[in-house]
Amino acid sequence: MRRVVSVWVVWSVLSPCVWAADDAAADLRALVEQSQAQVKVDPERSRKLAEQALQQLAARPDADLQVRAHLLLCDYHSERDRASAERHVAEARALVPQLKRRGLAAGLLGCEGTLHEGTGDNMRALALYEEEVVLAEQAQDDEMLADGLFNRGHLRGVRGEFASGLADLKRARAMFERLQMPFHTLTVENTIAILYNRMGDHVQARHYYESALKAQAAAGLQREQAVTQYNLGRSLENLREWDAAQEAFDRVLRLSRELSYPRGIAYALRGQAAVQNARRQPDAALALLDQASEVQKTLPDERLRAQIQLQRGIALRQLHRLQESAAALNDALKVFAGGESLAEQAATHGALSQTLAEMGDWRGAFEQQSHFKAANDQVLTRQLDERFATLKVEYDNAARDREMALLQQSQKVTEHALAQERLAGRLLSAVIVLAAILLVVLGVLLWRHRRTSAAMRGLAMTDELTGLPNRRAALTELEAQMARGEPDCALLLADIDLFKAINDNHGHLAGDQILRVVAEAVRAIGGDVAGRSACLARFGGEEFIAVLPKVPLDEALRAAERFRERVAALDVSRHTPGRRVTISIGVTRLVAGDTLSSLLRRADEALYAAKESGRNRVVSRLAPEPATGDDTTGDPTPSVLPA
The missing domain is CATH 3.30.70.270 (Reverse transcriptase/Diguanylate cyclase domain)
Incomplete structure (x- = not known):
């Protein structure tokens, strides 16, 4: 009896502390999840929530939550401040041995890959994405695996590996749908459209972008709208629909400035400059490119810098500033060659050929034209090969789906026969099951009643406009x-x-x-x-x-x-x-x-x-103080x- 009483006393003293600890952990988890939910809606809000979570986690360490917060901040800074992103990766990596959710280590590889991709080192980035996929599969972490497949599929598309890139992206989309992460699903669909655009199917890509924009607008994803609107502008640029492209890039610029999103601003200015070059207005193009360069200097994105240099070279050629044009185009060519961006290499060789021809360097112009033709032929060949491979993959998948459907139909027939045999036994337990269901329903109703009462009390005590108590x-x-x-x-x-x-x-x-x-x-x-x-x-x-x-x-x-x-x-x-x-x-x-x-x-x-x-x-x-003889007022x- 004394032992029972002692245990009861100890539990009565410690249980409030345990409950308080559980509540604090739940609050921190909710803070991290709120930050993740805001990534594609309001990046600044996401950053502030993640930083707030890390501050509070310093007093109550939780390796899983800390790494998740570092991953969110790495994602934010990867587009803005490479040094800050690397710092968050390093701090998160120190916590890896303490992780309960081992798949989070795969996310760190994805962050590192994104940083290398930003500097134009696509080979290293792809290797890290490969490791991310393998590690996530070993950890059986579907969310991290879907993220790794998305990263790898996107980069494969940049390198021209369209069939394998589409396979990765479609697999990622299916996983995000199963995980009920609709915002991530929309991002993957947007990237699939980018691959169609790179494959030369600009009309199909345009259809994907316009469909994605409607869904993103309905969900309030302003940052994602800016990205998709820019990609739509690129499709219109490839289709040479300059008025529509100008309108798309104008929208990107407006959205990016509202969000204080420097990367979107720089890309939008590059797009506007491309339109001005097409309209033979090089002075306007150079003014836009100067603005884009100033913004790009603050960003870890070498590919963007090369795209700005490509348009700068085109504008300078139109102004007959041929030496400057050649220097800008050669600078862009080095970055595109290092990143294995064939389509952009071809465009740069073509522009450089025209510049050298106007300079009278016919040999150099001929060499660049040869490089242009070789790269362009390689792009076209790869597009055809990859389209064929994509069709073959889709055909094989359809054949497997038909075979699976036949197997499922046969299995249903067998299950139906077994069900008839088990029916008699089920009838015996039906009464017990119904009684249990009734109890569950009553319990659910009671729980919902209490929850509704609590919610109604919260509404009655809260000001709707400001969210403060009323x-x-x-x-x-x-x-x-x-x-x-x-x-x-x-x-x-x-x-x-x-x-x-x-x-x-x-x-x-x-x-x-x-x-x-x-x-x-x-x-x-x-x-x-x-x-x-x-x-x-x-x-x-x-x-x-x-x-x-x-x-x-x-x-x-x-x-x-x-x-x-x-x-x-x-x-x-x-x-x-x-x-x-x-x-x-x-x-x-x-x-x-x-x-x-x-x-x-x-x-x-x-x-x-x-x-x-x-x-x-x-x-x-x-x-008022109590009245005294000295104070009568x-x-x-x-x-x-x-x-």
């Missing part, structure tokens, strides 16, 4: 604090200055955006009083409230002042051009004998005093912190 939640928290009689409970009541003018002059949609932006600043108050369970809510209209338990008045005033400064520093030019947003704040604290009405009235008086004293102020108002004196 007035009801704030008043509930105030009443709880009054019931506990906690000392040093501060109250902040804030109001956006001249908010009606914002709605009148800029529209209610802009007003809503301002409320959301200010709400983000409100959330930061919790960090200003770290360690305290603050209740931060939208009180109604343009008013916000913060209930700060166990926070002395002077600390509450400092938090309010930081909140005011944070709001005043917000950049809202996107929503209200030429105007900044300020906020007035009233501060008070709970004292013995306060009622909800008296406390809110005092906070409101302080807020009103802040408005009256010129707005963009923090004003405090305390409860009893009026509280507000404390004003000017802007």
Whole structure:
């Protein structure tokens, strides 16, 4: 009996700690998953969530979650900052021996391959992608395997290995569909269209791109829309539909600038320059290419630099700056040759041949024309061979599918015969099964009822526009604090200055955006009083409230002042051009004998005093001290912190 009692006591002490640890791990896992969900929607948001996860994981290490966060950051920086991407790979590799999910090590190989591909070292990149596929298969990690197949299929397509590339991509697409990862499925389909484009089937590629754009727009994948729109522009460029290509590249530039996506900006400028070259406007093309080069310098993408140099060489030839044209084209040719990009090599040889001919270097022009013809013939031969191989693979797959269908039909006949024999036995257990189902249904209904009740309570306590707790939640928290009689409970009541003018002059949609932006600043108050369970809510209209338990008045005033400064520093030019947003704040604290009405009235008086004293102020108002013989007024004196 003593042992039973001892075990029960130990469990009662330790179980809350175990539950708290489980909750913290679940929160960190959710943070990483949110970051992954934002990769193709909002890359900046994804980066911030991943960095936040790593900061929190420093205190609660979890190798699997840490490596996943490093992989997400490697994916982000691979298009922007090679050194940062390499740092995340190195930090993740140090955690590999601690991994429970061994397949994550394959993802590191994929990140390294992407970095080598960015420098034009396609041979090394392909070797790493091969290792990624093998390691993911050994670990039986379908998600990492699908990612590895996608990487390998894409690079095989760049190298002109269309049949094997398509086989990898179609296998990756099937795996992503089975894993219910629709955003990744769309990305794979976009890459399949790129291969069709490289195979010379520009019309089919255009169809794929336009279909993908509709799906991406419906899913809100802005970054993916920019990528697909650019690929559509390249197809239109190959079809020589210059007006449509210009429109596509303009959309890429607009989307990329909205997303602060430098790689998309550089590619869009290159596309616009190609259109200007085709229209015989080399000066406009060079201006666009200068902008593209400035952006490209910040990116680890040698192939992009070579594409810019190709267009620069074409523009310079049109301006009869022949020496500069030849230098730019030779520079581009080195990169394309190193990356085994046959189609781009052929285009560069052709452009260089024209430049050398205009320079009078007929021998050099003839040699470049010969290289152009050889590369072009090789591209055409490979396209035909790969198309034939693709058709053969599709035919073989169709034949295997028919054979599998016949086998499945035969198996169904056999199973039907066996089912008839087992029917009698099943009838005997039917009653038991039905009873069990009934119990399960009742349990599910009870669970759903509890979940729905909890969800309804959450909705009732949450402001729909800002996601903050609403007035009801704030008043509930105030009443709880009054019931506990906690000392040093501060109250902040804030109001956006001249908010009606914002709605009148800029529209209610802009007003809503301002409320959301200010709400983000409100959330930061919790960090200003770290360690305290603050209740931060939208009180109604343009008013916000913060209930700060166990926070002395002077600390509450400092938090309010930081909140005011944070709001005043917000950049809202996107929503209200030429105007900044300020906020007035009233501060008070709970004292013995306060009622909800008296406390809110005092906070409101302080807020009103802040408005009256010129707005963009923090004003405090305390409860009147008990009357004495030396003080007959009893009026509280507000404390004003000017802007």
